[in-house]
Amino acid sequence: MPTETETPRKGKHLHAAKLLLVEDDPALSELLEYRFTNEGYQVRTTPDGDEALLLATEDVPDLVILDWMIEGTSGIEVCRRLRRDKQTAHVPIIMLTAREAEDDRVRGLDTGADDYLTKPFSPRELLARVAAVMRRIRPALAGESIEVGDITLDPVAHKVTRRGRTLQLGPTEYRLLKFFMESPGRVFSRGQLLDGVWGTESEIELRTVDVHIRRLRKAIEIEGAKDPVRTVRSAGYSLEA
Amino acid sequence: MPTETETPRKGKHLHAAKLLLVEDDPALSELLEYRFTNEGYQVRTTPDGDEALLLATEDVPDLVILDWMIEGTSGIEVCRRLRRDKQTAHVPIIMLTAREAEDDRVRGLDTGADDYLTKPFSPRELLARVAAVMRRIRPALAGESIEVGDITLDPVAHKVTRRGRTLQLGPTEYRLLKFFMESPGRVFSRGQLLDGVWGTESEIELRTVDVHIRRLRKAIEIEGAKDPVRTVRSAGYSLEA
């Protein structure tokens, strides 16, 4: 039995929403991790506040689920520090508060939590809240299809259609288009596109973006439809509605 | 070739959904057992917490219905232990709590129950909740056959047909196809497929999925019909509607 090759499978879903779960009850955290993973989220879990901060800065999550009562740095402190760090300041936070802790709830929201859930809650309810936040923040991460102009992108089926016709695009073109569609109309510089689509650590020629823009344009080309990709001279590109 | 009679192994290959009902009120348990059996579920009943744990590990059920107030080990303890055991950690649990037992409800959900019902409840309501969980966990367990495109999968008869013709597929191909058919159109990464079809703790080479995809393709191949298995480069596979 070759039980060797340690294939990192958990983080393989590269473009799934990243959750950070800070919860020190093993039973609950395990259950939630299972449920969220099952829903297609990419979850990291820690029972410890300090470690949570580390994980959060190390790889910024899309959403933090934060228990009020945790070991190490307290929930409220974690919340504050997340808000203070520029990197994580904008990351939505859902707080899990103790039963009658009205004060906590208040302070939690004061501290910058986006939403809160009072224990006990049903996992289903938390799932729903998370989905709601995702829908608000970035629709594609919630598994909802995005629509910009006459183009529709279904992230779950990994499919793109334009006026009913299914388009055929390669991996990079797909990611590029999705990135554009998440912020319709917004102009991105080549550098921003490299960061957002290729990843922060890419050592790629800026001009390469041009080529992929070209490929994307060709891929979404349809008889009698205008090219929605706009070139903004000396600034970058954008996707028009 | 056709594996008709399967030895009771993990419960994943059985025909009907297996329920474990832990309830010490004879009248209620008898009623529920009758109703569920009538609905096609395979029910085992015990009034005792310890025995429930035994039964659960002995033959892992698909869903546990757990009364809060039972003899032997208490409901919450049963809940915890089920969660602790890797085998049963992910089995959904529906708790039945007494009316005024708010605290119980609290701890019950803390402990990882998926849902709860407050006594008194109508059997119909419980039926509905169970069905909902089943639909979420594994649609095929709800009993109805699934239909995607021209392929029909009957989980009860353990048979797959395409355009009237019966297909012959091996165990793994069957599970793979069923997994796909439960989420038509959705793209799964190789890792997700391994988790969903092979099980969470399998140490299997990612590329192995390719081979089984190929075997599945070959198995469902029919003259004049297009291959419904779509390859999504650098993302995974999906089953087209």
Added chain:
DNA sequence: AACTATTGTCGCAACCCTGTAACATTGGGG
């Protein structure tokens, strides 16, 4: 025990994708 079905891995070839360079074209300012 012999046999068959099934399964997980490899290796190779085919194919797709990608980054880069090189050249063509465009646009705006003087």
Added chain:
DNA sequence: CCCCAATGTTACAGGGTTGCGACAATAGTT
């Protein structure tokens, strides 16, 4: 109208991903 910078377009080599046949190990059957 000319020039230069920015962008469009094409070609291509190299790398990565997938399809597919083969094979050994295992499990189940007769």
